[in-house]
Amino acid sequence: MRKQIIIDGKIDLHGYTQDQAFDSLSRFLSDSCAEQKRLVIIVTGKGSPDKPGIIKTMLPRWLEYTSLKRYVSSYETAPINFGGSGALLVKLKKS
DSSP: OOOOOOOOEEEEOTTOOHHHHHHHHHHHHHHHHHTTOOEEEEEOOOOBTTBOOHHHHHHHHHHHHSGGGGGEEEEEEOOGGGTGGGEEEEEEOOO
16 A cells, blocks of 8 residues: 655746745745645756756755755655656655
8 A cells, every 4th residue: 555645835946047946945945834834846857868957956955055954854756646856755844
C-alpha cells in the first residue's frame, strides 16, 4: 500500500529570473509557514539533459544556505506524479 502524499501548496518558478524566483519563493515559504502548511511543491522544470536550468541548479543552494533555510525541514525530488526531477517536495518546519 502506498502512502498518500497531501500537498499543502505549490509554486511554479518557470520563466522567472533568479532574483524574481528567489523573491517569490521567499514570500511563498514565509506565507506557507505562517499558514502552518507542512508539505509544498516547488516546480523548477527539468531543463535539458546537458544543461539543467539555473533555478533548478540554485534551488537546493537557496534552501540550504540562505535565509530560506529557516523554513525548511527537508526536501527531496518530487514523486513522478508531482513533477519528478522538475520539482522538489519540501517539508516545512513548524512555526
